[in-house]
Amino acid sequence: MTVTRGLEGVVATTSSISSIIDDTLTYVGYDIDDLAVNASFEEVIYLLWHRKLPTQSELEELKNQLAENANLPKEVLDHFKMYPIDQVHPMAALRSAVSLLGLYDEEADAMDEKANFNKAIRLQAKMPAIVTAFARVRKGLEPIAPRKDLGFAANFLYMLTGKEPAPIEVEAFDKALVLHADHELNASTFTARVCVATLSDVYSGITAAIGALKGPLHGGANEAVMKMLSEIGTLENVDSYIREKLDKKEKIMGFGHRVYRKGDPRAKHLREMSKKLTELTGEPHWYDMSTQIEAIVTGEKNLPPNVDFYSASVYHSLGIDHDLFTPIFAVSRVSGWLAHILEQYENNRLIRPRADYTGPGMQKYVPIGLRD
Ligand SMILES: CC(=O)SCCNC(=O)CCNC(=O)[C@H](O)C(C)(C)COP(=O)(O)OP(=O)(O)OC[C@H]1O[C@@H](n2cnc3c(N)ncnc32)[C@H](O)[C@@H]1OP(=O)(O)O
Numbered sequence: 001m002t003v004t005r006g007l008e009g010v011v012a013t014t015s016s017i018s019s020i021i022d023d024t025l026t027y028v029g030y031d032i033d034d035l036a037v038n039a040s041f042e043e044v045i046y047l048l049w050h051r052k053l054p055t056q057s058e059l060e061e062l063k064n065q066l067a068e069n070a071n072l073p074k075e076v077l078d079h080f081k082m083y084p085i086d087q088v089h090p091m092a093a094l095r096s097a098v099s100l101l102g103l104y105d106e107e108a109d110a111m112d113e114k115a116n117f118n119k120a121i122r123l124q125a126k127m128p129a130i131v132t133a134f135a136r137v138r139k140g141l142e143p144i145a146p147r148k149d150l151g152f153a154a155n156f157l158y159m160l161t162g163k164e165p166a167p168i169e170v171e172a173f174d175k176a177l178v179l180h181a182d183h184e185l186n187a188s189t190f191t192a193r194v195c196v197a198t199l200s201d202v203y204s205g206i207t208a209a210i211g212a213l214k215g216p217l218h219g220g221a222n223e224a225v226m227k228m229l230s231e232i233g234t235l236e237n238v239d240s241y242i243r244e245k246l247d248k249k250e251k252i253m254g255f256g257h258r259v260y261r262k263g264d265p266r267a268k269h270l271r272e273m274s275k276k277l278t279e280l281t282g283e284p285h286w287y288d289m290s291t292q293i294e295a296i297v298t299g300e301k302n303l304p305p306n307v308d309f310y311s312a313s314v315y316h317s318l319g320i321d322h323d324l325f326t327p328i329f330a331v332s333r334v335s336g337w338l339a340h341i342l343e344q345y346e347n348n349r350l351i352r353p354r355a356d357y358t359g360p361g362m363q364k365y366v367p368i369g370l371r372d
């Protein structure tokens, strides 16, 4: 048997959702550079789910559907109050809450196309409410209900803080959502597809995907980047901190990628936002430290930054708690997971690879009393 560790380079499915070809990322054939500058997150959701950009009326319909479904069942809100709140990471809370949501959805186990699409709308709509409600409840604050007059990005920030966000904050957050929405067969999307390929339900697929995104080698890296920046503290400390880590063969979070070789096209948009926002908040050192880290890691290891590197200082500048960075990734990526889940159902086959067995050869059972 030939073993391909980490399935590197293995093509496991066809997909018409997003592509990474020669370091260029497209959603349904639209270059991410084009979408990052021109598209709203709601347009991207529509694009990923329908493989076409929406007309004005289609976009309005989607926005209405998202607004109408944005509230959480009381049971989910009450559930947060039962968590050992000081110990619970918001990604664990999100994973549990999505699983719980399935219990209150009468269509949870229905497998027809319409029911699955309804669930996609409900999940996409409710993810911001879960993340923001948990973030408030753990601080002893009441959750804030979404406002129908605000778009997806603005509503998230509003529900988090209770204040209507400034246009520049909405623009930055919306762009971050666009940039994180889908990424071919990354680990969490693959997890979602493996799960639903058993013909399990949408809630199970999304719960599994959240679990996969949580790890620091994947979505969890954005929080780890901010931890690193905070530990470094000042521009003067960057050089010794990073070189010591590299000498010890430790990984620098937010660098490297399984697929990109020359660089992640999303990083430059986040770098630009980081510069703008850190200047605005009067904390340009986060950006300056980040560019210095990039210079060292690129120079020493030829590893460019990935999407998680500059998103850290962007979210920090928006005043967001560091442990909410990965849940925010999930709020965006759920659009891609849902598109992939629906695509998997359309042309399903069980995903079941093989393992090359390396354990002992055939053994004879020894009764417990006769064992050494
Ligand atoms: C949204 C996302 O998921 S983007 C990725 C987010 N994750 C991170 O930023 C975590 C840091 N990066 C990494 O751990 C890796 O680059 C991954 C997980 C992204 C890709 O992993 P893989 O393709 O399996 O590469 P792998 O981990 O085998 O690394 C290959 C080599 O590059 C080195 N390397 C890879 N990334 C880094 C890094 N961030 N810092 C230092 N060295 C690195 C490895 O040590 C290894 O070196 P070696 O061959 O001398 O042993």
Ligand SMILES: O=C([O-])CC(=O)C(=O)O
Pocket: 182, 183, 185, 186, 187, 258, 259, 306, 307
């Ligand atoms: O594609 C990957 O392996 C990881 C990644 O960048 C993403 O999921 O956005």
